[in-house]
Amino acid sequence: xxxxxxxxxxxxxxxxxxxxxxxxxxxxxxxxxxxxxxxxxxxxxxxxxxxxxxxxxxxxxxxxxxxxxxxxxxxxxxxxxxxxxxxxxxxxxxxxxxxxxxxxxxxxxxxxxxxxxxxxxxxxxxxxxxxxxxxxxxxxxxxxxxxxxxxxxxxxxxxxxxxxxxxxxxxxxxxxxxxxxxxxxxxxxxxxxxxxxxxxxxxxxxxxxxxxxxxxxxxxxxxxxxxxxxxxxxxxxxxxxxxxxxxxxxxxxxxxxxxxxxxxxxxxxxxxxxxxxxxxxxxxxxxxxxxxxxxxxxx
Numbered sequence: 001x002x003x004x005x006x007x008x009x010x011x012x013x014x015x016x017x018x019x020x021x022x023x024x025x026x027x028x029x030x031x032x033x034x035x036x037x038x039x040x041x042x043x044x045x046x047x048x049x050x051x052x053x054x055x056x057x058x059x060x061x062x063x064x065x066x067x068x069x070x071x072x073x074x075x076x077x078x079x080x081x082x083x084x085x086x087x088x089x090x091x092x093x094x095x096x097x098x099x100x101x102x103x104x105x106x107x108x109x110x111x112x113x114x115x116x117x118x119x120x121x122x123x124x125x126x127x128x129x130x131x132x133x134x135x136x137x138x139x140x141x142x143x144x145x146x147x148x149x150x151x152x153x154x155x156x157x158x159x160x161x162x163x164x165x166x167x168x169x170x171x172x173x174x175x176x177x178x179x180x181x182x183x184x185x186x187x188x189x190x191x192x193x194x195x196x197x198x199x200x201x202x203x204x205x206x207x208x209x210x211x212x213x214x215x216x217x218x219x220x221x222x223x224x225x226x227x228x229x230x231x232x233x234x235x236x237x238x239x240x241x242x243x244x245x246x247x248x249x250x251x252x253x254x255x256x257x258x259x260x261x262x263x264x265x266x267x268x269x270x271x272x273x274x275x276x277x278x279x280x281x282x283x284x285x286x287x288x289x290x291x292x293x294x295x296x297x298x299x
Contacts, residue, residue, distance in 0.1 A: 005130065008022070008129055008130075009022065011090055012086065012090055014124065014125030014126075014127075015122070015123070015124055016122060017082075019085070019086065027103070028106045030106045031105065031107070031122055032103045032105060032106075032114075032122075035110060035111075037164070038068070038104045038161075039104065039162075040061060040065050040161060041061075041099065041100060042058070042060060042061050043057075043097065043256050044100060045098070045256070046095070046096040046127075046297070048291060049094065049297050051098075051294055052290035052291070052293070058079055058080060059076070061102060064158045065102055067155070070104050070121055071104075071114075071117065072120030072121060074102075074123055079102075079123065082125050083098060083127075084297060086098075086125040087127055087297060087299075088297075095130070096128065098125060098127045100124070100125055101123070101126070101161060102121050102124075104117050105117050132257050132258045134179065134257045137263075138260065138261035140264040140265075141173070141182050141193060141265050141266075142172065142176045142265070143181070143183075144172045144173070144182060144194070146181075147184055147185065148165065148185050148214065150185065151213065156212070156214055157211070157215075166183070166195060167194070169181040180193045180194055180195065182241075182244070184241070185209075185213035186213070188240070189239060190240065190241060190244055191209055192213075192214035195254065196253060197220040197252065198214075198251075198252055200239060200244060200249070201247060201250070201276060201278045204233065205233045206227050207235055207237065208220065208223075208224070208236055209236070209238065209239050210237065210238065217254060217255075219255055219259075222289055222290070223253055225289075226286065226289055230285065244265055244270075245265060245270075248276060249261070249271050249278055249279050250265065251282070259282055261276070261279050263275075
């Protein structure tokens, strides 16, 4: 098995109050995360000794756990200390991505009912050496037949770990030989990609879909805040595929991928087919914003 970064072969993974070597990191087959994808999660990124938007991520983790009626949820301070402890044990201070997962915990018997969960949550802190997932030169996407969940079925504001909806769209992207898939909502408007939020630029206006079916991402919020601070016109509204095809620029946002230019969608070249000036400007502003407003590591 060849890892994308060889340093990750020897990482320590935080599971509740323990740190385990990668090849020994395990959770129970009775855990709700295994049995039903019954878990919530956050992605965190570390920049030169600071964790970007840590407070906002931990607040969303707590809100998601509350929405799903998790019991015996560890406090925000306990989760933060688990993150710090795992990073320090691995000697990680930069170019690191953390997958923070909180499951409903271990069940006393196999089954769907949360009444079987009687031992509290399972907290997993998985920190890896990992650069942004997409190359800075841009990506190609297709629109997926798989629709993004409507809030009538499953509210996207719950950052849950049951990601089959998104995985099905990702399979469509793989079959098409592109990097990612655009998911539409049930009304046919652009929602997000299978793993990131979407932004369009048209005549220097920055546009993004309403956070109804898409995840109201924290990096997405950063970009809207940055636009407001810099006097860049920005708006949230319904967007069609035609508007995406004819945009001057398109980019995605997310903790794992930061800001990534979209150069082609469904075979249509976006703008000039290369990263545009607004995307480059916002990439720079986002990097500075993420570091300046990050939570310093205590080691």
